[in-house]
Amino acid sequence: MNKIFRSCLCLLLVLLLAACEKTPQVQTTDGSAAESQTETAQPAPTEAASTAAPAVHEDFAAKVTLDMASETLKQEVTVKTFVDGDTVHFHVPESVMPDGVLKARFLGLNTPESTGKVEEYGKAASKFTREKLENAVSIVIESDSGTWNPDSGGERYLVWVWYCPKGESKYRNLNIELLQNGLAKAYNSGQNRYGETCLAALAQAMNEKCAIYSGEKDPEFFYGDALELTLREIRLHAKDYEGSKVAFEAVVTRNSDGTVYVEEYDPELDLYFGMTVYLGYGLSGEGLNIMNVGNRVRIVGTLQYYEAGGTWQVSGLSYKVMRPDDPGNIQKISEGNPPANVLTTADRYVNGKVDIPGEDEAWDYAALVLDSTLFMKDLYVKSVKMTDNKSSSSYGALTLYCESDGVKVTLRTGVFHQEDGSLVPGKTYLHKTIDVTGVAGIYDGAYQIRLLTQDDIQVHP
Numbered sequence: 001m002n003k004i005f006r007s008c009l010c011l012l013l014v015l016l017l018a019a020c021e022k023t024p025q026v027q028t029t030d031g032s033a034a035e036s037q038t039e040t041a042q043p044a045p046t047e048a049a050s051t052a053a054p055a056v057h058e059d060f061a062a063k064v065t066l067d068m069a070s071e072t073l074k075q076e077v078t079v080k081t082f083v084d085g086d087t088v089h090f091h092v093p094e095s096v097m098p099d100g101v102l103k104a105r106f107l108g109l110n111t112p113e114s115t116g117k118v119e120e121y122g123k124a125a126s127k128f129t130r131e132k133l134e135n136a137v138s139i140v141i142e143s144d145s146g147t148w149n150p151d152s153g154g155e156r157y158l159v160w161v162w163y164c165p166k167g168e169s170k171y172r173n174l175n176i177e178l179l180q181n182g183l184a185k186a187y188n189s190g191q192n193r194y195g196e197t198c199l200a201a202l203a204q205a206m207n208e209k210c211a212i213y214s215g216e217k218d219p220e221f222f223y224g225d226a227l228e229l230t231l232r233e234i235r236l237h238a239k240d241y242e243g244s245k246v247a248f249e250a251v252v253t254r255n256s257d258g259t260v261y262v263e264e265y266d267p268e269l270d271l272y273f274g275m276t277v278y279l280g281y282g283l284s285g286e287g288l289n290i291m292n293v294g295n296r297v298r299i300v301g302t303l304q305y306y307e308a309g310g311t312w313q314v315s316g317l318s319y320k321v322m323r324p325d326d327p328g329n330i331q332k333i334s335e336g337n338p339p340a341n342v343l344t345t346a347d348r349y350v351n352g353k354v355d356i357p358g359e360d361e362a363w364d365y366a367a368l369v370l371d372s373t374l375f376m377k378d379l380y381v382k383s384v385k386m387t388d389n390k391s392s393s394s395y396g397a398l399t400l401y402c403e404s405d406g407v408k409v410t411l412r413t414g415v416f417h418q419e420d421g422s423l424v425p426g427k428t429y430l431h432k433t434i435d436v437t438g439v440a441g442i443y444d445g446a447y448q449i450r451l452l453t454q455d456d457i458q459v460h461p
Helices: 002-022 122-134 174-180 195-207 231-236 286-290 346-351
Strands: 025-027 033-035 074-084 087-091 101-106 136-142 157-165 245-256 259-266 271-278 296-306 311-315 331-334 373-386 398-404 407-413 433-443 446-451 457-459
Touching: 074 101, 074 122, 101 174, 122 136, 122 157, 122 174, 157 174, 174 195, 231 245, 231 259, 231 271, 245 271, 271 296, 286 331, 346 373, 346 398, 346 407, 346 446, 373 407, 407 433
Parallel strands: 101 157, 271 311, 407 446
Antiparallel strands: 025 033, 074 087, 074 136, 087 101, 136 157, 245 259, 245 296, 259 271, 296 311, 296 331, 373 398, 373 433, 398 407, 433 446, 433 457
């Protein structure tokens, strides 16, 4: 009887196990049991398994190939001048451009500004372009068709820029590389021979949140209440910024009784822009040291028209010792920078004109270089006038009326003293030929050159 009972019990257990394997159950969201839709219940997916694999980063700048046999024009070049992230001036044969220089504007993109109003990532784009081309063993520019095509302004030519890095044999497309690194925005990116790749590179930069698409602050941009500009922009459009707080970089070149002169080179126009900076009484100690001659500085102040001097100046500078990184502070960038002292002929200074892209009319050369330093040779002093008003702070200053190759140039000196303390008389320079180092200036609407010390005048033997 026991044997029969045990046999029946075993048979019952086998039947129950078979039933469980046939209809396994899983838990529903409401906690009740439900019949599985599969023969074997599957484990829940892990977080890693449920996340799509990241897209593979592609080097689009290397995916396109420079085809030297295509119908487009191509020319191996060297760099004359770096302007900004998407503009470079190249040396070319005279068969390409009569003056031997092609002013190139990169096709398919716009990099943020760094020559006028300074924008976020503008400096980064400029540095990127410079770094790639400075370290290239070869640079080739390519047109988009069978001709060199000018941009809408007519001054620059639209090109693709290819460069071969050191140690490599394959050319890379710099236009596309700027896009894929998030250092440029689209500009007719799809309307050209490499349009599909341009758009793919741009899409990848956006997806990977590179640079201007990152949503992060540019570490090289100052996020203060001042307008980040270049000295060129301030000089060309001073009235637009009158009374505004502006910030720009420049080299301190001269110091004269609490006023300093600063200047900054503009590669596109190949000249120096200058500005007068009034130190006033808001600076002391380290702040004044920052504004020493030879320092390259970031200047933050208010732009004003100085009626007495007939020119523009920046004033209201400040330096917070306990907050050296404050974006409202002046800041020293480097030291040991010499003044330009640009060799300038009298004719260029007095009669020269400069065409500027985007400007309706040519500018007087002298107006552009106001407050920058220059060097002029072989001036013959025809007459001299001394300021004889003893109540004037300029008592004893000299005005030298000179001529060079038939062109008249006016010089204005500071108050010079001889070793015995007496004033330097005008006859010291009268009817002499001199070389001068000074600052471009203006007085009563007429251009002149300011000579701040006696060392600024070298009399010919």
